[in-house]
Amino acid sequence: MNKTQPKNIQLSIISPVYRAENIVPELVRQIGLAVSPITENFEIILVNDASPDGSWEAILAECAKDPRVKGINLSRNFGQHYAITAGLSLSQGEWNVVMDCDLQDRPDEIPNLYRKAQEGYDIVFAQRLFRIDNLFKRASSAIFHVLYNYFSGIKTDKTIANFGIYHHKVIAEFNKMPERARSFPSLVSYLGFKSTALPVRHAARFEGETTYSLYKLIKLSFDVTIANSNKPLHLAIEWGFVMAFIAFLLALYNLLAYCTGMISVPGFTTTVFSIWFVGGILLAMLGIVGLYIGKIFEQVKGRPLFVIAEKVNFKE
Numbered sequence: 001m002n003k004t005q006p007k008n009i010q011l012s013i014i015s016p017v018y019r020a021e022n023i024v025p026e027l028v029r030q031i032g033l034a035v036s037p038i039t040e041n042f043e044i045i046l047v048n049d050a051s052p053d054g055s056w057e058a059i060l061a062e063c064a065k066d067p068r069v070k071g072i073n074l075s076r077n078f079g080q081h082y083a084i085t086a087g088l089s090l091s092q093g094e095w096n097v098v099m100d101c102d103l104q105d106r107p108d109e110i111p112n113l114y115r116k117a118q119e120g121y122d123i124v125f126a127q128r129l130f131r132i133d134n135l136f137k138r139a140s141s142a143i144f145h146v147l148y149n150y151f152s153g154i155k156t157d158k159t160i161a162n163f164g165i166y167h168h169k170v171i172a173e174f175n176k177m178p179e180r181a182r183s184f185p186s187l188v189s190y191l192g193f194k195s196t197a198l199p200v201r202h203a204a205r206f207e208g209e210t211t212y213s214l215y216k217l218i219k220l221s222f223d224v225t226i227a228n229s230n231k232p233l234h235l236a237i238e239w240g241f242v243m244a245f246i247a248f249l250l251a252l253y254n255l256l257a258y259c260t261g262m263i264s265v266p267g268f269t270t271t272v273f274s275i276w277f278v279g280g281i282l283l284a285m286l287g288i289v290g291l292y293i294g295k296i297f298e299q300v301k302g303r304p305l306f307v308i309a310e311k312v313n314f315k316e
Contacts (some may be wrong), residue, residue, distance in 0.1 A: 009041050009042075009043050009092045010095065011039055011041070011093050011097065013035065013042065013096075013107075014087035014099075015027065015044070015087070015101045016080050017083075017099070017168070018051045018055065019052070021052075021058050024046065024058035025058065025061075026103065027101055028069055030103065030106075030108070032044075032066075034108045035111070037111065038110075042068060043092065044068060045090065046059045046101070047083040047086050048071065049082075050073075050077040068313075071286075071311065071312040072087060072090065073308070073309045073310040074308060075309040078306045078307075082182060082305055083306070084162065084175075087304075090314060094167070094225050095117065095168070096166045096167075096168065097163075097164070097165050097166075098164060099162065104137055104203050105126065106200065106201055106202070106204075112200065114165060116196065117167070121195060121196050122166070122167040123165075123166050123188060123193050123196075124196055124197070125160045125196070126163035126164050126198060126200040127198060128159050128160075128161070128200060129198060130202060163187060166188065170191060173191050178299070180299055180305065191292070225290045233290075239281060239284070243278065243281045295305050
């Protein structure tokens with residue numbers, strides 16, 4: 001690999017790193033092999049999301065070998081999409097590739113994405129039609145998309161994630177977006193630039209297991225939904241009307257039961273049931289409203305999306 005820092009960077013590759021101590025060297029090697037035929041003027045930005053293993057030390061070792069490899073060390077664990085945001089905030093390439101660090105996003109697909117982008121697209125999403133994942137990962141991903149599609153009213157493609165290539169004007173607009181509830185594909189899609197999807201091969205994880213649990217995926221789906229849609233508030237109104245209709249039917253039933261002598265203790269069952277039913281619905285509605293208020297509270301505080309503790313091979 002070239003040992004000099006490129007002046008005009010054609011291609012930036014951004015990868016958030018977490019629990020990838022033994023993957024980082026292979027990741028850098030494969031990226032270098034894949035993008036060198038395109039251009040020697042590239043940069044590889046590895047963002048350590050406060051990984052508890054030796055990932056940062058591995059990044060530093062690669063940075064020492066080649067100035068085109070650049071490292072960002074976040075002050076704490078902010079999360080994958082915030083780490084991507086940190087990397088993109090410092091990228092300088094005309095084209096930007098975002099990919100995971102576990103090598104399931106194959107570096108040798110980058111030239112295919114780049115060629116497709118040259119056809120006149122600002123965004124080319126990598127489409128994983130055949131995923132090499134275990135049953136739990138595929139199921140949890142499917143649950144995420146079902147929940148997000150239902151509560152947001154926005155149709156998503158479960159074959160598309162972060163992997164793709166993005167023109168610098170797309171990234172410039174993305175960097176202006178201050179939302180704290182971040183999902184990189186959702187925010188990029190919102191921008192509305194000319195885009196397409198390209199089927200790519202998907203690989204098995206190079207080492208270890210995914211750190212995305214079902215709980216994290218469900219939490220992400222609700223966070224992104226609240227940030228992008230008010231459909232849950234409309235659902236709360238609909239549930240209110242449904243509750244009123246059910247209450248009307250119960251009242252009608254109890255009136256008929258009273259008239260026919262079926263009720264031995266008048267009012268007791270109806271009262272208890274109504275209290276629990278109405279109370280549960282009201283709590284659910286208050287919870288939905290509370291989530292929106294909570295997100296507004298987080299947003300108006302204006303705290304930074306990420307904090308960089310160290311960065312290596314970046315010009316001041």
